[in-house]
Amino acid sequence: MNTLLDHKLKRLTADILATCDADSRTHRIGEMFLPSRSRIVGLLDLLQQLLFPGFFGGKKLTRENTPLFIAHLLVQIADELAEEVYHCFCAHRRCPDCTDTAPCRERAIDLAVQFLEQIPAIRETLAMDAQAAYDGDPAAKSIDEVVYCYPGYYAITVYRIAHALERLAVPLMPRIMSEYAHHGTGTDIHPGAEIGKRFFIDHATGVVIGETTKIGDNVKIYQGVTLGALSFPKDERGRVIKGYKRHPTIENNVTIYANATILGGDTVIGEGATVAGNTFLTQSVTSDSIVASETPKVKVKTRRRKGARPSSE
Amino acid sequence: MNTLLDHKLKRLTADILATCDADSRTHRIGEMFLPSRSRIVGLLDLLQQLLFPGFFGGKKLTRENTPLFIAHLLVQIADELAEEVYHCFCAHRRCPDCTDTAPCRERAIDLAVQFLEQIPAIRETLAMDAQAAYDGDPAAKSIDEVVYCYPGYYAITVYRIAHALERLAVPLMPRIMSEYAHHGTGTDIHPGAEIGKRFFIDHATGVVIGETTKIGDNVKIYQGVTLGALSFPKDERGRVIKGYKRHPTIENNVTIYANATILGGDTVIGEGATVAGNTFLTQSVTSDSIVASETPKVKVKTRRRKGARPSSE
Amino acid sequence: MNTLLDHKLKRLTADILATCDADSRTHRIGEMFLPSRSRIVGLLDLLQQLLFPGFFGGKKLTRENTPLFIAHLLVQIADELAEEVYHCFCAHRRCPDCTDTAPCRERAIDLAVQFLEQIPAIRETLAMDAQAAYDGDPAAKSIDEVVYCYPGYYAITVYRIAHALERLAVPLMPRIMSEYAHHGTGTDIHPGAEIGKRFFIDHATGVVIGETTKIGDNVKIYQGVTLGALSFPKDERGRVIKGYKRHPTIENNVTIYANATILGGDTVIGEGATVAGNTFLTQSVTSDSIVASETPKVKVKTRRRKGARPSSE
Numbered sequence: 027m028n029t030l031l032d033h034k035l036k037r038l039t040a041d042i043l044a045t046c047d048a049d050s051r052t053h054r055i056g057e058m059f060l061p062s063r064s065r066i067v068g069l070l071d072l073l074q075q076l077l078f079p080g081f082f083g084g085k086k087l088t089r090e091n092t093p094l095f096i097a098h099l100l101v102q103i104a105d106e107l108a109e110e111v112y113h114c115f116c117a118h119r120r121c122p123d124c125t126d127t128a129p130c131r132e133r134a135i136d137l138a139v140q141f142l143e144q145i146p147a148i149r150e151t152l153a154m155d156a157q158a159a160y161d162g163d164p165a166a167k168s169i170d171e172v173v174y175c176y177p178g179y180y181a182i183t184v185y186r187i188a189h190a191l192e193r194l195a196v197p198l199m200p201r202i203m204s205e206y207a208h209h210g211t212g213t214d215i216h217p218g219a220e221i222g223k224r225f226f227i228d229h230a231t232g233v234v235i236g237e238t239t240k241i242g243d244n245v246k247i248y249q250g251v252t253l254g255a256l257s258f259p260k261d262e263r264g265r266v267i268k269g270y271k272r273h274p275t276i277e278n279n280v281t282i283y284a285n286a287t288i289l290g291g292d293t294v295i296g297e298g299a300t301v302a303g304n305t306f307l308t309q310s311v312t313s314d315s316i317v318a319s320e321t322p323k324v325k326v327k328t329r330r331r332k333g334a335r336p337s338s339e
Numbered sequence: 340m341n342t343l344l345d346h347k348l349k350r351l352t353a354d355i356l357a358t359c360d361a362d363s364r365t366h367r368i369g370e371m372f373l374p375s376r377s378r379i380v381g382l383l384d385l386l387q388q389l390l391f392p393g394f395f396g397g398k399k400l401t402r403e404n405t406p407l408f409i410a411h412l413l414v415q416i417a418d419e420l421a422e423e424v425y426h427c428f429c430a431h432r433r434c435p436d437c438t439d440t441a442p443c444r445e446r447a448i449d450l451a452v453q454f455l456e457q458i459p460a461i462r463e464t465l466a467m468d469a470q471a472a473y474d475g476d477p478a479a480k481s482i483d484e485v486v487y488c489y490p491g492y493y494a495i496t497v498y499r500i501a502h503a504l505e506r507l508a509v510p511l512m513p514r515i516m517s518e519y520a521h522h523g524t525g526t527d528i529h530p531g532a533e534i535g536k537r538f539f540i541d542h543a544t545g546v547v548i549g550e551t552t553k554i555g556d557n558v559k560i561y562q563g564v565t566l567g568a569l570s571f572p573k574d575e576r577g578r579v580i581k582g583y584k585r586h587p588t589i590e591n592n593v594t595i596y597a598n599a600t601i602l603g604g605d606t607v608i609g610e611g612a613t614v615a616g617n618t619f620l621t622q623s624v625t626s627d628s629i630v631a632s633e634t635p636k637v638k639v640k641t642r643r644r645k646g647a648r649p650s651s652e
Numbered sequence: 653m654n655t656l657l658d659h660k661l662k663r664l665t666a667d668i669l670a671t672c673d674a675d676s677r678t679h680r681i682g683e684m685f686l687p688s689r690s691r692i693v694g695l696l697d698l699l700q701q702l703l704f705p706g707f708f709g710g711k712k713l714t715r716e717n718t719p720l721f722i723a724h725l726l727v728q729i730a731d732e733l734a735e736e737v738y739h740c741f742c743a744h745r746r747c748p749d750c751t752d753t754a755p756c757r758e759r760a761i762d763l764a765v766q767f768l769e770q771i772p773a774i775r776e777t778l779a780m781d782a783q784a785a786y787d788g789d790p791a792a793k794s795i796d797e798v799v800y801c802y803p804g805y806y807a808i809t810v811y812r813i814a815h816a817l818e819r820l821a822v823p824l825m826p827r828i829m830s831e832y833a834h835h836g837t838g839t840d841i842h843p844g845a846e847i848g849k850r851f852f853i854d855h856a857t858g859v860v861i862g863e864t865t866k867i868g869d870n871v872k873i874y875q876g877v878t879l880g881a882l883s884f885p886k887d888e889r890g891r892v893i894k895g896y897k898r899h900p901t902i903e904n905n906v907t908i909y910a911n912a913t914i915l916g917g918d919t920v921i922g923e924g925a926t927v928a929g930n931t932f933l934t935q936s937v938t939s940d941s942i943v944a945s946e947t948p949k950v951k952v953k954t955r956r957r958k959g960a961r962p963s964s965e
Contacts, residue, residue: 487827639943
């Protein structure tokens, strides 16, 4: 590189540093304990190995080596999870003078263990979710196929992890996890949503399940379904108000077909109801309803066939 | 880590092992020959280098080194593909006492070679697909741009690989491949679908093409299009019936615009037809039709302009 | 491998080489200076570290080490960016006899520096975009959450980089970048689009913003929104015409809710307008309009409850 270039890059370094001084929103300089998105994603991979022993991670497990494998994996996860939980608390507090104190560390370890103690129950729930996918999808050839490759199943797996951490009030980490799953699957389930057993999402892309959604047991939803907010009330200073129930409630045994949109915190889809594809719904429906937007009339015109040039239409 | 923590993790190990004994759906312990999602994804990368010599993989190919490059790549792919095909058969059979037998291995090698012998034909088809994307998209600056970065083109590439493996009755692998492409592109093409030449998917996100869909030549589809099932008949025990034709047939020269939904195994979109964006269709249409859902009337109200606080709407 | 297999793979090598001779569209043999998708993606990671010092990359930055960190990072990015810009020019020209000339190299370095000099301004814009996401989304707990994990925010970040490169007329690279972001986020923003300040995309999946779209300041859009083309005029040889304005104009302070579709190069959404979810719009609307497709009537039927077998619906 030549001198002129060298000079330009030096000046540019100074310019970028000046923007850091001017605006604190887009840097984290001088904060020592930051969470790492890549380490949190690494944790998800380890957790997947723990939740589905033998399926992922390329290790051949036998009755003999499995206890050691799980014991080791648990120690590794507990250690790394506690470290990242600690960093998430630090980042959340924005404490520039934060010192590495024993009580904070202990609290993080305690939360990591409280989370891990829920793994057996999460495993049970995930077995039921896999069964629901196999039972509900004519294209599913085996439960293995569901566990190995269904994106909706991966999104639900990450949701069940992230939701447990959200309930333990760990900041930042649940959302980093759920957005990682969103990234891979096109399914955006906020970790704050409450979702029952035997949940199945088919095709997955474009599904949005908002923060304050409640979903019962045996619910089946398809690609493109939005369970969203109807409006965003603002405070007297014009800022959206955070935290109130603004997403729908879906009761047990409901099926919602592709691209349906259900909005509003007071909207309740009663037990056993079926919502047809493309339905736009902002009102409650009672149990066992079959709900559909009136299908817009389809108009068919016929084009005159062109003789010589079929490709030029 | 302290003694109490150590004790908790030990007990937790036992609890997790107990859930493995209780439910076989979410572990693969004691099965020695499992397919690996990551090795199958690695194969896709090698196949992409074979299908588009010089484009991917960072190797500078010349007339001189290309023959050696392809010969080496073929041996590597044949070897790894045979290994994974073998594992997919093992996983599918769920044979706990499976021994590593020569006939199984030979069958896997044979299928890998049968697949590889289709590469020249697949390359020809992919050249036509790339041309169709360039011809059909005003935003495409070159065919290179299509091959390097169009997500719909990547989804079609993986589909053509997965479909060839599906036709050879390799279990699990085709679906793992197609869901990997779905993961990256938002386009969910089941490997069982039958798709003709010069196929183009623009923008890609949210496209769903079901297992028993048939698509002719010169078909163009846009983001959010679903070619799906209308209903899922169940057997006398309430389980969905698998394997019958439940997705539509799209004939030659059809264009389907964004977010159209076409459902049902008896639904046929006749040759040369155009389906408008957002159309919801569960009936057949004849050749050269132009089909559109009646566009819902648009209502426009005007808000009174607020004086001082435009941001507080 | 046995002799028969060996023989088959040899013949197959010859067959694949023959397809390379026959069709130049799907190989890049004999072209020495090709861009690399993986190196371009690597550049995006480095640029993310430069745009958000301390957030990404796992380095703990202090007031003391930050100047050195930024200076080093700038040199590395300038170097690698110049190299890839150079390759993109080579690939674009398709010059088989291209020799590695000094003027081409210098032009690439010059463009890389011109791009990097825009980093302070891009950082300012991104700070405003992050604020807009936090202000506009009741589920956003902190600006950190937006920067760390909002997919729409990542898509906008990559757009602002790719758009700057597009304006410098670098071929291929902007589209490779934007399709990488599309891949991860489900948001497809063409680098040619023009987008103002404080732009927010919530939930991100399925958003399509076409090449000739113009978007003002303070615009908010939701999942599944398409800003697309209405039709593709063709020339006298039946090929789509490239390059004319075919996507809509969105003025300042507009909000467009989920799954709305707005099409056409003459369509203007006037300042302060709100477009409701699922609206299908091909006409302009004046300032401060509230626009909605008439919601199709919802039909509700009630299914008779079955006594003993609720799961067999």
